[in-house]
Amino acid sequence: MSQSDDPTPISRKRNPRGVTMEAVGRMAGVSQVTVSRALSDPSKVSPETMARIREAIAVTGFVPNALAGALASRKSMMVSALVPSITNIVYASMLAPFSEELKSRGYQILLSETGFDPEEEAATVEAHLSRRPDAILLTGVHHAPRTRRMLLGADVPVVEVWDMTETPIDLCVGFSHAASGRAVADFAREAGYRRAAGICAGDERAQRRLAAFAESFGQSSGTEVPVARTTRGNLAAGRALLAELIDERGFTGGLVACSSDVLAQGVLIEAAARGLSVPGDLAVVGFGDQELAAAVEPGLTTIRVNREALGRAAAQALLARIDGGNPSQDLIDVGFTLIRRASA
Amino acid sequence: MSQSDDPTPISRKRNPRGVTMEAVGRMAGVSQVTVSRALSDPSKVSPETMARIREAIAVTGFVPNALAGALASRKSMMVSALVPSITNIVYASMLAPFSEELKSRGYQILLSETGFDPEEEAATVEAHLSRRPDAILLTGVHHAPRTRRMLLGADVPVVEVWDMTETPIDLCVGFSHAASGRAVADFAREAGYRRAAGICAGDERAQRRLAAFAESFGQSSGTEVPVARTTRGNLAAGRALLAELIDERGFTGGLVACSSDVLAQGVLIEAAARGLSVPGDLAVVGFGDQELAAAVEPGLTTIRVNREALGRAAAQALLARIDGGNPSQDLIDVGFTLIRRASA
DNA sequence: TCAGCGCATGAAACCGCAATCATCACGAAT
DNA sequence: ATTCGTGATGATTGCGGTTTCATGCGCTGA
Structure with a gap:
């Protein structure tokens, strides 16, 4: 009766590894x-x-099994994306459309954070290259020499984003940070501000923006432009740095250029806490035009970069290269716009 | 075979594809x-x-070539992570420590956004499974039946995060959203608020939090708790929903529970714009304890979830399973804390 | 009637590595 | 002297697909 249990399970080779x-x-x-x-x-x-x-x-x-397929076809259908930080909305909001654009063509995203250290980036690039991605996105244009070498040797489409350079590894989609800083300086001058200060986060591109602002405004106004720096670009830092400018650096009023909207919002909050009116006593300019910029009170004057378009353009440039041809252009400057609101 | 020492350059095939x-x-x-x-x-x-x-x-x-290595060794050294949205700091801030923890063990992250649609999630899971990840992270505990089936069939460690369930696919690291909503209601009651309202973003977990809040507070206070809803959880939405509560829903004051800190900040801004004092005229409670919560004026009372610990715990649970054993526990409730600040 | 052709399918050769087992030289132990 | 590790290395096999080339077959046109 109970003979269903065959004593010879030998021939029964239920493939123990997955279905093929x-x-x-x-x-x-x-x-x-x-x-x-x-x-x-x-x-x-x-x-x-x-x-x-x-x-x-x-x-x-x-x-x-896509791994086997990739090995045989020499196409991994993966694209690497290296960003300094995914918790920073600025990078995350580029990544989303980038990823979406590629996903619609069957590609998947291999993501890594690289921090702001070129050496760490190099190690990460190597790890990614070992997965044979069909394309790579890098943030920024300053890389370790080894990174450049590996990438050129790997013969894989590369796009550098969120910055511009005359000598891209391959493709480049971004804008000039220095120009954006000068644009803020131009605006400040034209709006009649006589004095200015800066508040700057730690990353290299933020510093380039603020340096350009300080130099440009300083030159045309003939005044010193104090710049307070921080490593963390959060609201608390914005508050603290405005306090530093006022209490320690002798800043008495004028326009404060910030390297990000978040820092600028911190400045707004600290100003309110001190009973300073914006833009009366203090004008504030941010950077990024994040959602909060339009929503805070007063509305934040800021530099808008179309991050979604940037991410999408980067994806399209890579796809064009993958598809064999050369994209219409290697360098794409997506530019920026100064959005004037109430804060300055 | 013995022609390897053949000097004829004809057969000498300089491997045109990468170095092996x-x-x-x-x-x-x-x-x-x-x-x-x-x-x-x-x-x-x-x-x-x-x-x-x-x-x-x-x-x-x-x-x-890690693809070849993965094929031969049956270990891809990749871990899939599926989150609703990477631009939402809540998910991004779990992902960062999760990824870091795994990276230190040599794993790389295959990331996808799934939106809030179970069907899209199922398709994404399938795409990820084809890459034979060594483990998978899913956000939330509600999935399409097909997703469950595929995952169980694939015999791969899975961790569901950011929510709790009694019946996880495999592992689960999260907290109870309903309990967090009730905790806010308890707080409101104990703090002496007599009336309350809610502001809620579109995602399913947010709705569960607010529903629990509204039910709990409504029951104990014997009042109706109006809840205004939105699909986008940004500052502008927060402002608009407070306006809706006041102008259209007859809300005249009390405590406003929000499904996120960002919405809560929008409420603060709108309140300020209307000349309402916080917490005098209006008390506000957020959710998430994002950085802004401590920085805004007045400080935001909110629910803190240790997202970094959550991400890390998820990674460790997966690693434990990969290493062969069973983790000490399948279900990890990381809990939450109500952080009282000035807004309520 | 038969070469010719397109279609559906199969056989075999990889893709680049890891896992398994075999080989070999050399010194220690018997 | 013979045996027996032991460390360093190589040959072979196969992971699960893609690609290329071969095959059988029914049908067309001269």
């Missing part, structure tokens, strides 16, 4: 090759065969 | 196997050989 095309094919009465074709180009397989294969796939729950 | 271990070995006078060993366990190779191999690697710029 081989197994699907066996079940559908075709070879592995035909299964492969069925998935990559159904038009090359007869409708009846196709149906049986589909059935077998459904029954077995087969999921193709 | 084979090539490195040839240059170092050893076999491919030895190169493989040199990289995976240097102690198994003699020092002199090691030196020659290193030299050859440096000269050729060899970068091992």
Whole structure:
């Protein structure tokens, strides 16, 4: 009665590792090759065969092994993205459209944070290259020499974003940080501000923006432009740095240029806490035009960079290169706009 | 086979595709196997050989092909992470420590956004499974049946985060959203507020928090708790929803519970714009304890969830499972804390 | 009637590495 | 002297696909 338990489980080789095309094919009465074709180009397989294969796939729950596919076809269908920090909305908001654009073409994103250290970036690039991505996105244009060498040697499309350079590794989509700093200085001058100060986060690009602002405004106004610095670019830092400017650096009023909207919002809060009116006693300019810029009171005058367009353009440039051709241009300057609101 | 020493340049095929271990070995006078060993366990190779191999690697710029390695070893050294949105700091700030923890063990992150749609999530899970990740992180505990099936069939460690369930797919690290809503209601009651309202973003977990709050507070106070809803959880939405509560829903004062700190900040801004004092005329409670919560004026009373610890714990739980054993616990409730500041 | 052709399919050769087992030289133990 | 590790290395196999080339077959046109 209970003879269902066969004592010879020997021939019963239930593939202990996942289902393969081989197994699907066996079940559908075709070879592995035909299964492969069925998935990559159904038009090359007869409708009846196709149906049986589909059935077998459904029954077995087969999921193709993309690693094997990548090895054989030399196309990983992965794109690496290296950003300094994903918790920083500025990078995250570029990444989202970048990723979406690529996803629609079947690519997946291999993401890493690199911090702001070129050496760490180099190590990360190497780790990513070992996965043979079909393209790579890097943030910024300053890299360790080794990074450049590896990337050039790997013969893979590369796009550097969020900055501009005359000598990109391959492609570049960004804007000039120095120009954005000068634009704020121009605005300050034209709006009639006589004195100014700066508040700057630690990263290299923020410093370039503020340096350009300070130099430009300083030159045209003939005044000293004090710049307070911080490593962390949060609200608390913005508050603290305005306090520093006023209490320790003798800043008595004028325009405060900040390297980010968050810092600028911190300045607004500290100003309110001190009973200073904005823009009466103190004018504030931010950078980034994050959502908060339009929502705070008073509205924040700031530099807008179309981050979504930037991310999308970066993806499209890479796709163009992958598709074989050269994109229409290697360098894309997406520019920036000064958005004037109430704070300055 | 014996024609390797053939001087005819015809058969001499300068490998046009990247450098391989084979090539490195040839240059170092050893076999491919030895190169493989040199990289995976240097102690198994003699020092002199090691030196020659290193030299050859440096000269050729060899970068091992992790795809091939993964295929052969059945370990991809990749971990999938699926989050609703990377531009939402709440998810991004879990992801950062999660990724860091795994990176230190040699894993890389395959990231995708899934939005808030279970079907999209299922498709994304399938795409990720095809890459044979060594582990998977999912956000939330509500998934399409197909997702569950695929995941169980794939026999891969899975951790669901940012929520709790009694029936996890595998592991779960999170907290109870309903409990957090009730905690706010308890607080409101104990602090003596007689009336309350809610402001709620569109995602399912936010709604569960606010529903629990409204029910709990409504029951104990015997009042109706109006809840205004939005799809986008930004500052502007917070402002608009407070306006809606006051202008259209007859809300005249009391405590406003918000499903996120950002919405709460919007409420603060709108309140200020209307000349309402906080917490005098209006008390505000947020959720998340983002950086802004401590920095705004007045400081925001909110629910803190240790997102960094959560991300780290998720990573560690997965690593424990990968290492073969069962983690000490399948379900980890990281809890939450109500942080009282000036806004309520 | 038969070469010719397109279609559906299969066989075989990789892709680049890791895992397994075999080989070899050399010194210690018997 | 023979045996037996032991450390260093190589040959072989196969992971699960893609690609290329070969095959069988029914049908068309001269």
